Structure formats: C-alpha cells, structure tokens
Amino acid sequence: MRTGATDARPRNSTAESRLAADGVNFADLAQETRVHSAVYTDERVFEAELQRIFYRTWVYVGHESEVPDAGDYRVRQIGRKPVIMIRAKDGAINVLFNRCRHRGSTVCQQDAGRVRQLKCWFHGWVYGLDGKLIGVPEDDGYGEDFDKSAYGLARPARVESYREFVFASLSDDGPALTENLGPACELIDLMVDASPTSKLLVDAGVQKTVFRGNWKLVGMDGYHAPYVHASVFEIFKKKADQGAGATHSADQRNIVTTIDLGHGHATIDHRVARQRDSTRYFNLLKTTPGGKEYINQMRETYGERSELLLTSAGDPHLGIFPNLQLIGNQIRVVVPVAADHTEVLAFPVRLGGVSDEINARRLRMHESFFGPSGVGTPDDTEVFERAQRGMQVDEAPWIDISRGKCREVRNPDGTIIGHMTDEVPQRGQFRAWRALMTDV
Amino acid sequence: MNKSVSQPDQSAPDAEIADLLRRWHVERFLLREACLMDNHKYDEWLSLWADDLLYWVPCNSEDIDPVRQVSIIYDRRVDLEMRVSRLSGRYAHAQTPKSRLQRVISNIEVLPDADSLIVTSSFVLGEVRMKEEVIVFGRSEHILLPQGDSFLMSRKKVLLLNIDKELPNIVYLL
Numbered sequence: 001m002r003t004g005a006t007d008a009r010p011r012n013s014t015a016e017s018r019l020a021a022d023g024v025n026f027a028d029l030a031q032e033t034r035v036h037s038a039v040y041t042d043e044r045v046f047e048a049e050l051q052r053i054f055y056r057t058w059v060y061v062g063h064e065s066e067v068p069d070a071g072d073y074r075v076r077q078i079g080r081k082p083v084i085m086i087r088a089k090d091g092a093i094n095v096l097f098n099r100c101r102h103r104g105s106t107v108c109q110q111d112a113g114r115v116r117q118l119k120c121w122f123h124g125w126v127y128g129l130d131g132k133l134i135g136v137p138e139d140d141g142y143g144e145d146f147d148k149s150a151y152g153l154a155r156p157a158r159v160e161s162y163r164e165f166v167f168a169s170l171s172d173d174g175p176a177l178t179e180n181l182g183p184a185c186e187l188i189d190l191m192v193d194a195s196p197t198s199k200l201l202v203d204a205g206v207q208k209t210v211f212r213g214n215w216k217l218v219g220m221d222g223y224h225a226p227y228v229h230a231s232v233f234e235i236f237k238k239k240a241d242q243g244a245g246a247t248h249s250a251d252q253r254n255i256v257t258t259i260d261l262g263h264g265h266a267t268i269d270h271r272v273a274r275q276r277d278s279t280r281y282f283n284l285l286k287t288t289p290g291g292k293e294y295i296n297q298m299r300e301t302y303g304e305r306s307e308l309l310l311t312s313a314g315d316p317h318l319g320i321f322p323n324l325q326l327i328g329n330q331i332r333v334v335v336p337v338a339a340d341h342t343e344v345l346a347f348p349v350r351l352g353g354v355s356d357e358i359n360a361r362r363l364r365m366h367e368s369f370f371g372p373s374g375v376g377t378p379d380d381t382e383v384f385e386r387a388q389r390g391m392q393v394d395e396a397p398w399i400d401i402s403r404g405k406c407r408e409v410r411n412p413d414g415t416i417i418g419h420m421t422d423e424v425p426q427r428g429q430f431r432a433w434r435a436l437m438t439d440v
Numbered sequence: 441m442n443k444s445v446s447q448p449d450q451s452a453p454d455a456e457i458a459d460l461l462r463r464w465h466v467e468r469f470l471l472r473e474a475c476l477m478d479n480h481k482y483d484e485w486l487s488l489w490a491d492d493l494l495y496w497v498p499c500n501s502e503d504i505d506p507v508r509q510v511s512i513i514y515d516r517r518v519d520l521e522m523r524v525s526r527l528s529g530r531y532a533h534a535q536t537p538k539s540r541l542q543r544v545i546s547n548i549e550v551l552p553d554a555d556s557l558i559v560t561s562s563f564v565l566g567e568v569r570m571k572e573e574v575i576v577f578g579r580s581e582h583i584l585l586p587q588g589d590s591f592l593m594s595r596k597k598v599l600l601l602n603i604d605k606e607l608p609n610i611v612y613l614l
Binding site: 203205210231343359377 | 497499500504506507508509510511512513514519522523525526529530531532533534536604605606607608609610611614
C-alpha cells in the first residue's frame with residue numbers, strides 16, 4: 001500500500017537541532033546499563049523521538065476486527081498525527097491521514113463510527129472509503145488541468161498487518177513488518193490462538209487513561225509488581241482461586257523469564273510457569289459455562305499445542321516497541337503526547353468461538369486490575385508520575401538499568417534471556433531506541 | 441389560640457405527604473453516602489450495601505452490554521470487598537496521600553418501584569491531590585431497598601460525563 005504522498009517528512013526538528021547545538025548526543029544519553037533522565041524529561045528529546053521513532057518505524061494502529069464492515073472507521077494517532085483506519089467497499093483496510101487535501105481540516109471528527117464517504121465540511125470536499133477525492137463542489141473554479149486523482153487523502157508510506165494487527169510506518173525504508181516483529185510473532189500468536197477459531201474480537205470498547213509522565217515508563221517490568229502492586233499481592237494471598245490469583249503465584253518469580261526479542265520488543269515469559277500451575281486455571285475454566293466445550297475445541301483445533309495455548313490464557317505479556325503491549329486480556333496502546341504527558345488505551349479482547357460467559361469473565365478480570373479504577377493500573381500510574389517528578393533532579397541524573405546484566409544469556413538466535421526481575425526488557429528497549437535515534 | 445391563623449392544609453393528599461417524606465429520607469441517605477465517600481469511610485460505606493449488589497461505572501457510553509463490553513467498574517460483592525479492603529490497607533499508592541474530596545448532590549428524582557426506589561441524582565465532585573485539582577461531573581442511579589427508616593443500596597450505576605475521554609486515576613469512591 002503505497003501512494004505518492006510520502007514526501008516532506010522532516011527528520012530534523014529545530015528542537016533537536018538545539019539539542020545537538022548543546023553538544024548532546026543520543027548514544028551518550030542512552031547507554032547499555034544507564035539512561036540519562038533527560039531521555040524522559042526533555043522536550044527536545046521527545047520531539048526527536050516523534051521524528052525518528054514514531055514517524056519512521058512500525059507503529060500499531062488498530063485491529064482489523066474493529067472495523068468489520070465497509071465504512072467502519074477508527075481514528076488513531078501516530079505521534080501527533082491523526083489517522084483513520086477504515087474498511088473500504090472491497091474489504092481492504094485503509095489507513096489514511098485525517099487531513100483534507102484542500103485546506104487541512106480533519107475529515108473524521110469522532111473516534112469511531114460508520115460512514116458512506118468522508119466529507120470535509122470546511123468547503124465540502126468528499127473522499128471515498130479508499131481515500132480517493134470524489135467530489136469538489138463548484139469545481140468550475142479549478143482549471144482544466146486540475147487532477148482529482150492527485151488529491152486523495154495521504155497515506156503512511158507502508159501499512160502491513162500481522163494476524164489482523166494493523167501497523168503503519170511513515171518511512172519507505174526499513175524492514176518489513178514481520179521481519180521487524182521477528183520472534184515476537186509467536187507471542188502475538190498466543191493471544192490470537194487462545195480463540196479456537198483463531199479470531200480476536202476487538203469490539204468490547206476501550207478504557208482510556210492519561211498520566212503526567214513519559215511514554216517509555218509504560219514498559220515490560222517484571223521487578224515492580226510486589227512493590228507497586230503490594231496491595232494486590234495482599235489480596236492474592238487471601239483469594240488464591242479467584243481472578244488474577246488463579247493465574248499468578250508468588251514462586252513463579254523464579255521460573256518466569258524476561259526475553260529481549262530484538263527491535264525493542266520484549267516479553268515477560270510466563271509460558272513454563274503457567275503450564276506448571278495450570279490446575280487452578282483449568283478448574284476456573286471448567287466451572288464457567290462453556291468452559292469444558294472451550295477446552296475440547298482447543299484440543300481439537302490445536303492438538304498438542306492446545307495445552308500451551310490454554311494455559312497462556314491469551315496473555316503473551318508482550319511489549320512491541322514503541323507503542324503496543326499485549327498484557328492480560330488486552331491490547332494496550334501507548335500514545336505519546338509530550339515528554340511528561342502520555343495517554344494509554346486499553347482494549348480488552350473477546351475470543352471468537354467461545355461462550356459469552358467465558359468472555360464476560362475475562363472482561364471482569366480485566367476491569368478488576370486495569371483501567372482508571374482498577375486495583376492495579378492506578379498504582380502504576382501513580383508510580384510513573386512519581387518517577388517523572390523525581391527525574392527533574394539533575395544531580396545524579398542516571399537511571400540504572402543494569403539489573404541482571406551479570407547473568408543474562410544470549411541465545412543463538414540473538415534473543416537475550418534473563419530472570420523475571422531483570423532489566424533485560426529495558427536494555428532491549430533502549431538498544432532499539434539508540435539505534436533509531438542515532439541512525440539518521 | 442387564634443383560629444384564623446392558617447393551619448397546615450389538612451386537605452393535602454396523603455400521597456403528597458408520603459412523597460415528601462420519602463424524598464426527605466432519600467435525600468438524607470444520599471447525603472450521608474456522599475459524606476462517607478468524601479471522607480474515605482470505606483467500611484461504613486460498604487455497610488450501606490445489600491448482600492446482593494452491583495456497583496457499576498460503564499465505560500465509553502451509558503448503554504453498554506456488560507457481558508460483551510468493558511466497564512470502568514463492574515463490582516459484585518466479592519469485588520467491592522476487595523476494592524474496599526485494598527483502599528483500607530497501607531499500600532494503595534494511588535491514594536497515598538489520599539485525595540481531598542467534596543461533592544455536591546442535586547437534581548434528585550425518586551421513582552417508587554415494587555419493593556424498591558429507583559433514585560437518580562446528579563453530582564459535581566471536586567478532587568484535590570498533590571498539586572492537581574480535578575472536577576468530575578456525573579449522574580448516579582441508585583436502587584434502594586427500604587430498611588427500617590433508611591435504605592440499603594442493591595445497585596448503583598454511575599454515569600461519568602467524561603465516560604469516553606482519557607481519565608486520570610479515579611480510585612476514590614463514586
């Protein structure tokens with residue numbers, strides 16, 4: 001999917017030039033085991049991140065199931081730029097910039113909806129679901145050589161999907177999507193194939209939260225839970241068979257691993273631990289209407305692999321750099337607004353081919369922990385904001401991410417594996433950050 | 441005693457007096473609930489609930505199907521007890537320090553049902569915490585079961601005006 005509308009993507013913002021004038025170099029700011037807090041607090045770094053990361057590498061836009069029918073659309077952000085993900089009449093997914101080619105107004109005003117065409121109400125220009133300009137009122141005001149076909153809505157340079165997860169890149173250069181995702185693909189599969197029909201339904205709405213902190217604070221962190229979520233651990237102790245208590249246990253900390261999957265992607269890998277501790281989870285499933293049928297269907301569809309898929313419960317605990325995470329039952333999208341301002345969108349997924357009761361139970365488990373009033377997310381948010389305030393201190397400005405460097409192991413395929421609590425994901429994230437920020 | 445001084449209108453229909461009295465009881469209950477919520481009196485607030493309860497704050501829009509759509513809060517008793525127990529403990533960082541809260545309840549309407557009252561009301565809630573001031577607008581729908589001269593809540597649905605916007609932490613009681 002490519003159009004001619006990919007020119008004029010400045011990589012050098014003036015803010016960034018000022019940073020360079022101050023003699024600051026991004027490789028110096030983000031080193032292997034320590035990161036300067038300016039990476040989280042400095043607006044000039046943030047502007048450079050938009051240009052070099054968000055307007056360049058693969059950024060998650062949405063899921064194809066969100067727009068099942070022709071004309072269904074969602075408006076999302078790539079950095080500061082609003083884009084429309086819309087289903088065309090031929091069934092194709094189009095990602096279009098939400099900007100009229102005439103005088104720049106947005107052509108889509110709501111987050112979600114269904115339209116027959118996209119109309120700009122500034123001067124009435126009309127576009128088809130494929131972004132082509134199909135109507136210009138009073139077009140006798142334009143000359144003979146006015147070529148409507150050159151005025152379609154602009155598109156990202158590249159749009160590709162992996163298993164209905166739609167990504168866009170604003171650059172012609174760089175690896176294809178699946179090459180970028182690499183070993184993360186099989187973890188995305190864990191979520192999709194938790195459905196016996198391999199069908200995710202991203203149609204359960206979205207919880208939106210906002211915090212006063214940097215987008216990179218929302219990461220894969222296997223170290224924080226007993227401290228940030230101490231209040232929840234107390235509850236787990238009391239109610240081991242319910243909700244998240246059924247899929248987590250304290251001693252998992254020694255068998256869960258962190259894996260740097262390359263390109264900034266990382267997982268906190270619970271696969272082995274959950275297969276070991278599957279009894280409680282299976283008991284929970286079997287007492288849910290449709291649970292036994294679900295287990296049988298999974299075994300029929302996936303054979304031996306079904307054990308892994310069932311116990312993983314559709315939760316790959318995966319971070320895809322820079323803006324996507326698959327955690328618990330949700331697709332989580334990180335939206336950078338400013339160095340100290342981030343929005344987070346949590347889309348709980350429903351599994352195709354399973355009972356309403358199972359999906360409802362998964363929704364209830366999600367709500368219990370996540371969202372602005374869950375027992376988990378608010379404490380994450382609070383701690384992110386504390387970190388953002390603390391990082392204003394310039395004295396001793398380094399963030400330490402060395403944990404586990406002494407014991408991590410590099411696999412033959414290039415992935416790096418560490419203890420659950422190690423900062424393997426943080427080092428991986430900043431390795432990707434450094435590569436993109438310094439390669440201009 | 442001067443007989444010409446106007447007396448309360450003895451002809452006022454009993455139904456209207458009963459209605460006034462009921463409204464007064466409802467208002468007294470809602471203001472007490474608001475006071476407990478504003479002051480983080482978690483256990484006392486929990487005691488206002490019936491055993492079989494639903495505490496529901498929908499997300500995205502008012503008329504969602506909770507079987508298929510996500511809410512902000514969808515608590516049955518066991519979930520609500522967990523929420524209150526967490527907030528009462530020492531480790532709820534998002535409420536360390538606690539929010540200072542003040543809410544105003546108004547636009548109360550009471551609709552008698554078979555064994556209960558359906559009550560709708562509006563609220564404006566101010567929160568001050570750290571250096572932030574947040575104002576939350578919303579509407580509540582209570583189902584109240586008469587209990588002596590007061591009520592128990594069997595269901596409370598809270599509709600936030602910013603139901604589809606990015607929300608900061610809302611960890612206090614709504």
